[in-house]
Amino acid sequence: MSANETSTRINGFSRILPVLLCRCPHCLRGPVFAGLIGMHETCPVCQARYERETGYFMNSIFFGYVISFVLVIPVIVLLALFRPSPVQFTLGIAIAYAFIAPITFRYARVVWMHMDEMMDPR
Numbered sequence: 001m002s003a004n005e006t007s008t009r010i011n012g013f014s015r016i017l018p019v020l021l022c023r024c025p026h027c028l029r030g031p032v033f034a035g036l037i038g039m040h041e042t043c044p045v046c047q048a049r050y051e052r053e054t055g056y057f058m059n060s061i062f063f064g065y066v067i068s069f070v071l072v073i074p075v076i077v078l079l080a081l082f083r084p085s086p087v088q089f090t091l092g093i094a095i096a097y098a099f100i101a102p103i104t105f106r107y108a109r110v111v112w113m114h115m116d117e118m119m120d121p122r
């Protein structure tokens, strides 16, 4: 069985836990990140290169928008309950986003890599 056949047999449901744990989209075992935002260039387990081509992670920006929006909605609802001024409201969202940004960055890339691996296996 080739690596390509292995990758195509991994369906979306079996990828949920590896995505949550930020694991390699190819083998589902190797860690993608070396630190909070520092990425490994290749998978430490299967040696698959994470950045498949130049500009590869540009598509993850879309996922970043979606993830950010979903994570900021509870903050918006919570802030709206306190009826803040427009400046307080904006500052509240900016402060919340400062904490959400690293999460968004990591999961946008991991979700994109897993989606790409499912659509175009190596």
Ligand SMILES: [Zn+2]
Binding pocket: 024, 025, 026, 027, 028, 029, 030, 043, 044, 045, 046, 047, 048
């Ligand atoms: Zn791997």
